[in-house]
Amino acid sequence: MESRDLCEIVVLSKYDVIIPFICYQCGNCCRKYFPHIFKDQLPEISRILNKSLEEIETLLADHFDAYNSGAPKDCCFLDTKSNKCLIQEIKPESCRLFPVYSDFGSGNVDCRGYKELRNVTCLFLEKRKIAAVYKSCHYKLEMRNIPSTEWSKILSKLAKAEVSPLFVQRFLKANKIKVA
Numbered sequence: 001m002e003s004r005d006l007c008e009i010v011v012l013s014k015y016d017v018i019i020p021f022i023c024y025q026c027g028n029c030c031r032k033y034f035p036h037i038f039k040d041q042l043p044e045i046s047r048i049l050n051k052s053l054e055e056i057e058t059l060l061a062d063h064f065d066a067y068n069s070g071a072p073k074d075c076c077f078l079d080t081k082s083n084k085c086l087i088q089e090i091k092p093e094s095c096r097l098f099p100v101y102s103d104f105g106s107g108n109v110d111c112r113g114y115k116e117l118r119n120v121t122c123l124f125l126e127k128r129k130i131a132a133v134y135k136s137c138h139y140k141l142e143m144r145n146i147p148s149t150e151w152s153k154i155l156s157k158l159a160k161a162e163v164s165p166l167f168v169q170r171f172l173k174a175n176k177i178k179v180a
Ligand code: SF4
Pocket: 001, 022, 023, 024, 025, 026, 027, 028, 029, 030, 098, 099, 109, 110, 111, 112, 113, 114
């Protein structure tokens, strides 16, 4: 898995908070996940993997059956030793956007990045503001930056969350917070 530059934006009354998503590249999402693959991608997959179309269709059908039976297997396109996607060059959109935008199956996946993001999002959200979460950093929002008078409150909130030092680093950078 390569790292993904995804985020959520929580809109508060006076400013907006960017909450980054960090992929820790554990590969768990490729272990219980059924990728959304379109039929017109099959010839390209067949070329990349040097397998016939029929072989690819059989792989996907077996994977789909296992997924539906409630005993999902590792994705048939995962290199289980390296955690790399074998079809990286045409990686399906649902995989590239997992879990921030797609949310598909994320409840079943032990994803450290997803837990961290949810955990921190909840810290900043008041109950009634859930609808104000924008799930796309493609939105060209006029961001209202966090005023420097709020930084200490924001940082003490963040300290209560169980997040990695890397998360804190990305959070500060994304929100343009400079710590002396
Ligand atoms: S489960 Fe989460 S942290 Fe692990 S590779 Fe997938 S997106 Fe990254």
